Amino acid sequence: MKFLINKEKLHYAIQNVQRAISHRSPQPILTGIMFNCADGFLKLSATDMELSVNCSVPASVSEPGSLVIPARYISEFSKKLPDVPIEFKTVGGSNLVTIRYGQSELNINGYSAADFPAFPVPDGEFTFTIKAEEFKNIIKKVAYALSTDDARPVFTGVLLEIDGINATMVATDTFRLAMKKFKLESAPLDLINVIVPGKTLNETVRVMGSCEELKITLSSNYIMLETEDTAISSRLIPGRFPSYRQVIPDSFSCTVNASIKEMMDAADRASLLAGERNSLILFQTRPEGVVISVRSENGWIREDIPAFVEGEKLDVLFNVRYLCDALRSCEDDEISMKMTGTYTPALLNPPGDNQYISIIVPARTSKE
Amino acid sequence: MKFLINKEKLHYAIQNVQRAISHRSPQPILTGIMFNCADGFLKLSATDMELSVNCSVPASVSEPGSLVIPARYISEFSKKLPDVPIEFKTVGGSNLVTIRYGQSELNINGYSAADFPAFPVPDGEFTFTIKAEEFKNIIKKVAYALSTDDARPVFTGVLLEIDGINATMVATDTFRLAMKKFKLESAPLDLINVIVPGKTLNETVRVMGSCEELKITLSSNYIMLETEDTAISSRLIPGRFPSYRQVIPDSFSCTVNASIKEMMDAADRASLLAGERNSLILFQTRPEGVVISVRSENGWIREDIPAFVEGEKLDVLFNVRYLCDALRSCEDDEISMKMTGTYTPALLNPPGDNQYISIIVPARTSKE
Numbered sequence: 156m157k158f159l160i161n162k163e164k165l166h167y168a169i170q171n172v173q174r175a176i177s178h179r180s181p182q183p184i185l186t187g188i189m190f191n192c193a194d195g196f197l198k199l200s201a202t203d204m205e206l207s208v209n210c211s212v213p214a215s216v217s218e219p220g221s222l223v224i225p226a227r228y229i230s231e232f233s234k235k236l237p238d239v240p241i242e243f244k245t246v247g248g249s250n251l252v253t254i255r256y257g258q259s260e261l262n263i264n265g266y267s268a269a270d271f272p273a274f275p276v277p278d279g280e281f282t283f284t285i286k287a288e289e290f291k292n293i294i295k296k297v298a299y300a301l302s303t304d305d306a307r308p309v310f311t312g313v314l315l316e317i318d319g320i321n322a323t324m325v326a327t328d329t330f331r332l333a334m335k336k337f338k339l340e341s342a343p344l345d346l347i348n349v350i351v352p353g354k355t356l357n358e359t360v361r362v363m364g365s366c367e368e369l370k371i372t373l374s375s376n377y378i379m380l381e382t383e384d385t386a387i388s389s390r391l392i393p394g395r396f397p398s399y400r401q402v403i404p405d406s407f408s409c410t411v412n413a414s415i416k417e418m419m420d421a422a423d424r425a426s427l428l429a430g431e432r433n434s435l436i437l438f439q440t441r442p443e444g445v446v447i448s449v450r451s452e453n454g455w456i457r458e459d460i461p462a463f464v465e466g467e468k469l470d471v472l473f474n475v476r477y478l479c480d481a482l483r484s485c486e487d488d489e490i491s492m493k494m495t496g497t498y499t500p501a502l503l504n505p506p507g508d509n510q511y512i513s514i515i516v517p518a519r520t521s522k523e
Numbered sequence: 524m525k526f527l528i529n530k531e532k533l534h535y536a537i538q539n540v541q542r543a544i545s546h547r548s549p550q551p552i553l554t555g556i557m558f559n560c561a562d563g564f565l566k567l568s569a570t571d572m573e574l575s576v577n578c579s580v581p582a583s584v585s586e587p588g589s590l591v592i593p594a595r596y597i598s599e600f601s602k603k604l605p606d607v608p609i610e611f612k613t614v615g616g617s618n619l620v621t622i623r624y625g626q627s628e629l630n631i632n633g634y635s636a637a638d639f640p641a642f643p644v645p646d647g648e649f650t651f652t653i654k655a656e657e658f659k660n661i662i663k664k665v666a667y668a669l670s671t672d673d674a675r676p677v678f679t680g681v682l683l684e685i686d687g688i689n690a691t692m693v694a695t696d697t698f699r700l701a702m703k704k705f706k707l708e709s710a711p712l713d714l715i716n717v718i719v720p721g722k723t724l725n726e727t728v729r730v731m732g733s734c735e736e737l738k739i740t741l742s743s744n745y746i747m748l749e750t751e752d753t754a755i756s757s758r759l760i761p762g763r764f765p766s767y768r769q770v771i772p773d774s775f776s777c778t779v780n781a782s783i784k785e786m787m788d789a790a791d792r793a794s795l796l797a798g799e800r801n802s803l804i805l806f807q808t809r810p811e812g813v814v815i816s817v818r819s820e821n822g823w824i825r826e827d828i829p830a831f832v833e834g835e836k837l838d839v840l841f842n843v844r845y846l847c848d849a850l851r852s853c854e855d856d857e858i859s860m861k862m863t864g865t866y867t868p869a870l871l872n873p874p875g876d877n878q879y880i881s882i883i884v885p886a887r888t889s890k891e
Contacts, residue, residue, distance in 0.1 A: 235792045258827035424603045459626035
């Protein structure tokens with residue numbers, strides 16, 4: 156293996172693959188990045204056996220070859236290199252790579268590329284493309300509702316349903332739910348219903364950079380997402396996603412329209428008094444607007460939020476983080492909140508948007 | 524107590540006093556900020572009984588008075604307030620303060636101001652002024668060599684020696700030492716030799732903002748540093764500072780002149796291979812330049828640094844952090860390093876600067 160590359164390209168490719176590196180893997184080779192050079196390109200690959208990422212960048216290749224280089228050295232090192240051509244070179248079948256920059260050099264023992272796991276490519280049952288901006292927006296709107304509890308893997312993933320050209324993505328941690336509908340340009344032959352790991356989707360958004368379009372390939376147990384230079388492949392999450400449709404309320408006794416910023420700022424201040432990240436705030440709908448309040452042993456706070464309220468007076472306890480996450484995800488100036496009672500789920504979305512909804516379940520206090 | 528203030532002024536004053544708050548003090552009142560309003564000013568004070576800070580900002584005062592407000596609420600809260608006039612009000616002799624902003628309000632239980640410790644003002648034996656920029660520069664140049672080991676308090680402070688108009692500040696953690704000389708505009712009657720807590724000096728730099736001049740008052744056991752709106756007062760550290768003069772070498776067998784940036788970058792890269800923050804690098808002076816190298820079980824790195832070297836060939840082991848801290852503190856393009864041997868202290872400063880020196884003691888390996 157022998158190639159020349161510039162610092163920016165090397166660093167970019169390492170950044171793109173690095174979340175898939177398993178730094179604490181019992182298999183030492185998985186703590187490394189596979190370097191493979193041929194035909195004018197350097198391809199880097201990393202995998203934690205769930206998520207695999209590869210990234211290709213142009214390089215001046217004089218001897219094709221490959222080697223796995225320990226990530227802990229090469230990743231930090233690539234940031235600190237001077238702005239000169241960087242040469243990577245292995246001698247014969249040795250696992251020692253010499254990296255030359257200017258008059259200086261680093262020599263690192265790597266691992267044989269032959270032992271590195273192959274990149275999993277789903278045998279494509281269905282492939283579609285989506286505009287990068289649209290994909291980012293969808294993930295932003297649903298991913299906040301993902302659970303981080305690995306004990307219930309289904310909730311750490313996003314449901315992707317495709318029925319003809321109609322697609323839906325849904326995430327829920329059982330305390331809140333976010334659903335976004337969108338259209339595809341082509342339709343699969345059969346219904347598709349798969350659960351994509353949240354980490355895979357968030358990672359895809361991170362590496363998309365300025366790419367314009369994303370190509371997505373699905374099989375029954377794998378998903379691959381490709382930009383121009385980077386491919387992300389991951390196992391799907393097995394299991395059944397809960398039947399979310401029955402959770403979505405369809406009749407309401409009270410609707411609130413208010414400024415998202417004003418409501419978020421008020422909830423944010425009120426939460427300070429409650430003192431914890433998952434603190435509860437009392438949300439009251441009144442004819443003249445919404446009142447958010449918190450009472451603690453140290454004092455109390457009352458926030459008056461101008462709002463257009465229609466329907467009955469309701470007193471609801473919300474987890475302030477769930478409320479703020481849902482408000483933020485709307486990415487709009489105004490929120491429409493629809494409620495039916497003190498203990499029933501509230502539905503939030505930007506007024507008039509029927510492609511997106513966010514649901515939060517009110518809290519019950521220990522007294523009840 | 525009743526006053527109106529805007530958000531920026533309130534937040535600025537809280538920021539300036541907040542490092543002196545003792546969040547975990549067994550005395551609850553010390554976890555608060557004292558608010559005192561009178562004569563068109565709001566004065567905030569906080570203390571941890573070692574360091575005390577107060578800050579005055581203009582306010583529209585309608586009823587003079589004072590109250591200690593728990594810092595954990597008011598500090599975060601001041602950041603999140605809307606951009607409207609903020610009213611603080613207590614009723615009668617009560618410790619409950621009502622903070623009104625727009626239609627909303629926060630009510631917090633405070634502590635009686637009568638129980639808050641008085642701000643310690645040294646009965647000034649000597650007062651001098653110094654340009655803010657010069658003071659910042661001096662602290663930056665010496666504070667990096669401070670120890671953080673509270674078991675040896677003397678080394679957590681900066682020695683301030685004043686002899687006529689000649690002042691010297693020195694810090695050392697026994698592994699390295701930094702010394703900066705400067706001139707005063709006025710001279711004390713006697714020699715001054717005090718140890719100022721590093722925290723006090725760093726905190727002063729932090730709150731100085733755009734102030735032009737600092738007024739410093741010294742007594743035998745206190746120091747007070749004043750900007751236009753903020754005063755910092757602190758106990759001096761008792762004890763004897765080590766006689767640092769005998770540590771400073773005055774004859775050398777090798778001198779090196781090199782680019783600070785090139786040497787820092789090289790040391791930084793080399794340290795990656797050694798893997799720890801306090802890792803050792805081999806520093807070799809050769810007729811053609813300096814070589815920095817590290818060898819580990821995973822590989823080796825060799826950095827060639829162009830340098831003008833005069834004198835004997837030396838092989839010295841440095842703690843890379845000590846070397847980089849000393850290089851950075853010079854704030855110059857070029858470094859002059861003077862050495863005598865493998866185990867004797869090296870002296871660093873910008874070429875031709877005889878007001879500043881940095882000393883680092885080479886490491887000894889366990890083999891020796």
